[in-house]
Every structure is written in C-alpha cells, then in structure tokens.
Amino acid sequence: MSHVWVWLEQFQGKIPSIVWETMGVARRLADVLGTGVTAVWIGGAIANQAEEAIAMGADIVQVVEHPALADFRFEPYLAVMTHLAKEGTPQAILIGSTARGRELAGGLAAELGTATLVDALEVSIEDGRIVVIRPIYEGKLFARTYVERSPAIVTIRGRAFPKPDPDPGRKGEIRRVSIELDPLAFPTEVLEWIQETEGEISLNEARIVVGGGRGVGGPEGFEPLRELARALGAALGATRAVVDAGWIPYKYQVGQTGKTISPDLYIACGISGAIQHLSGLRGVKVIVAINKDPEAPIFKVARYGVVDDLFKIVPALTAELRRRGLAKG
C-alpha cells in the first residue's frame, strides 16, 4: 500500500522540531493504515539527517542532493517533490505548517491536481480516509475536512502534536535518487540571508513566551521583559502597537498580522488583549496577564491575572525565579 510521506524541511542542515512532530503524525497514520512512512530529504548535501529521520519513525528516506537545492527555493524544490510524488504515488504528503511548508504544499496541490488541508490540529482515519480538523476564521471556527483525491496534502500545525522520542535502533532504508535538474529552468536566486534568530529562542518553538504591549512605555521598557525571558528560557513577543511605534522589530509581533504561537505559557505584560492579538495565541495553554487596568479584555482569556504596574511585577517575578533556583540564564 502506498506510503505516507513527510517532507524533511531543513534550514542550513538543521531540521526543526515541527518536522519531527509531523513525522509522529505520519507514523501513527501509517500504522493505522498498515503502511509505511517515506521521508523526503531535499538539499545541497546530506550529512546524518537520513539516519535521524529513520530514528524518528521513517521506513524509507529518499535523498535528493544537488547544488541547485542548497537553499530553499520554491520552484526547484517543488519540481523535485512533484517528480517524486508522480513516481511514488504517496497516499498523503505531510508537511510542517511553516512558511516554506505552506508554499510547497500549495504548489504541490496545484501540480498534482489535488488539495491541501492547512494547519491540522487533529488528524484521524475514518473509513480509510484522512480527516483533518483545522482552524478557520483565525481560529474562531473549526472545520472538519478531507481531500477527495489522492494524495491528500496536509500541513501540520506546530506544537499541536508531540515530538516522538528517537529510537536509534530503528531500521530503515536510505534511497539516493538522482534527478536531472536544469539550473537554468529556475531563475530565482537567493542573494543573501539576514538571520534574525541567532542565539534567540524562536517564537514558533518556544515553550514560554513573554509578550510586551504599549504598557512597556517605550523601547527601553522591554528590558525587564528580556530579563524575565532570559530567566525563563522564553522567547520575546510583542503587539502590533509597539511594532508600529518602532519600539521592537516586526519579527516579534504576535497576532493576526504577526506570528501565531502555541507555547505552554504566555505572560502578557501591558497588553490590552485586542482580538487581533488574541488570534495569534490559538494554542496557548496558560495565559498570565499583568495589566494596570482591571477591565482590560486580556483578563477574559487569562488563567491568572495581576492588576498592577508591570515595572513592579515583572522584575519581582524574575527575582523570585532566581531565588528559587528556577532561572535558566
């Protein structure tokens, strides 16, 4: 029976956690369907990623190496994926719901004449068919969806599924596939990378996020939040109001026109809780709100609230974590 496929997204050789979460879903589906998992690695040169994929649950790893594939570019990656899918007839292709993942998924759906189910929160098999529950309207509603044709293309929401534990004893097969690629057929060119997350915990993968809003008062008002984030091993987040004010760069923005995050804990400091901010907090388990205004809407979604000045509470929180030996940095 045809396999469930997983795309091994990588950045400079490193595979992000969302890919392994996706692998966990693929493994579960394949076991229910009585089939296997094929992982696809596309890149400039492979090191030990294929073995890693097998340890994480793949039965077969297809490896496509080519200098033209060193950096992610939509067109050549899509050409490789389309070629492989036409040869291998997967029953589903699972992809992490990242920026690259969603582009690739959309391209594949168009090339293979099928459809994508984006941002799966739940994936199950019903009557032999893959059924996905996904948020729509910024998470205000859910839809139960499936694809009428094969393969179903599904992107998996980050931090919605557990990352499997690696099993170094698992056996699998590594298949090197050579594909003729005419570099001239893909005229887009990556000129440079401006890496912005070096040494920082990424908002997408963070277990804890400390968010700051207009209540921080100015660019320097983020300092106590940064201190707290360091102590917690947390990522920093922000509202659009402070991004628009130029207090902090756009990459920190959480919300409808920023990032969607799903940490276990979100500490909102000086944030009113506008609906466009809350729609970026779809999967958060526990929200703590620190706000001077007891009527602020953020308290309607918060599990714990502190009605006080953030400049008093945030440093006290950092000090308390240090005092109890809970602080990371």
Next chain:
Amino acid sequence: MHIVVPIKQTPDTTAVLTVDASGRISWGDAPLIVNPWDEFAIEESLRLKEKFGGKVTVITLGPESAKEALKQAVAMGCDEAILLHDPAFEGSDAVVTATILAAAIRKLGAVDLVFMGKESVDGNSAQVPPALARRLGWPLLAYVGKIREIDPAGRTIVVERILEEGRQVVRAPLPAVLSAMQMNEPRYPSFMGIRKAARMQIPVWTAVDLGLAPEQVGAAASAARWPVVFAPPKQEVQCEFIQGESPEEIARLLVDRLLAEKVL
C-alpha cells in the same frame, strides 16, 4: 508597470461568528472588509505605480456583493476593477480559485506583477498564491516583507521574504507572483477616489469569458471537502486574580501556581 492585485472580501476580523445547525456561517451585521493582508498588497502596488508609472488592476472572485471590496480598492487609488462571478464558480477551493484567477490574469494581457495577500483571514490557507504562481508558470515570492528594488527595464525584482529564521533576499525575473506580509501602512480612501469608485461600472467576467468549461471550476473541480464547520469547544477560563501585600508576594504566589500547572 501593470500590477494585478487579487483581493478577497472577508468578514471583519472583530466579527462574532456563529454556525447554525445546517452549517451556515453567519457574522451578524458585522461589515465585510477587504482582507487585511490584501490591503498591504494594494498599498505597496500603489507605491510602485507612483514610482514607476503604469496601472493597478484589482480582481476578486466572489459574489456580486464583492464589488464593494473592489470599490474600496479603487477608492484607495487602484485604476481598474474586475469581478469574477459565475454560479459555476461556487465552491471553488484554493487550487481552483487559482485556476480561475490565472485565466483572468492571462485575459488581461501584459502583466508585470501579481501582488496578493499572505493569506485570507477567513480561509487562513495561504494556498492561493503558490497555486496561482504554478498556474501562471511565474516565479513565486511569498511572504514579502520588503521590496528592495525593481528594474523594469531589466525585468527583475529583489525582495526580502520573511521566513521563520529571518529574511531571505531573493531575486527573480518579472513577471512574478508576490504575497505581502505586514509591510506598510495602508492608506485611507481619498475623496476623489470614493467619487471615482461610486461612478465606476465594474465589469463581470464569467466562466465563458475566461474560456473555462463548467467541469474546470467550482465544487465539481475542487478536491477539498469540508462538510462540517463548528464552533470550537468553549474554553471557559476563569481568571484567578493574584493579590498580595507586595510585588514579591505576588511573584511568589504566581510562581507557585505556574509550578502547579506544570508550565514552568
């Protein structure tokens, strides 16, 4: 330069949504708006027009009432607007929407750039831009945070794409398909623009106009199915307010709670 901006009319993001027993979604009397991401694309296209000359055409696939969204774009400064409407289009998924948009863009003739929103705030899929790029056979530059340069004579564009790890700077030949992140402050409609929009007769193109057969469009051609839409289980969070004599005491009580929740 001729820039085409495909826009979608969506419910206001602050609307309260309900689903009835038959699965119909309602947003009460909340207004319909231009998808906020598409406003970034409109604004950026108008700036390019101001710099390089040319025109901006907005198109939408939707019901007759979606003309209101097109008028909003014209009032902001777009030059032409076209509604793609046909009962046969109903139920089109992202790929089929892209097929229809591609046919309309080809019919428009010489186009240098298609500028879309990153995603729609109702469908939340971000699938139409990549699918449209494939249907047109043009390069895709999705998640654009900044246009660095355009060389209309050399027919190239350089943009910064915002990805998880940072910004990828990419050069591509024109024509190309772009999708916009939050990259500017969209302008308000001008008085002149509103007058122009009010008078404008917006052409409606049907499947026949686009040379598309009934089986190529609508629900029949679409592979995605979503038979059930429902309101997510209400997470009744009761906020527990932490009070204390001093910030130190509040911090201590809060850390106790967070340890008990196992989120630290």
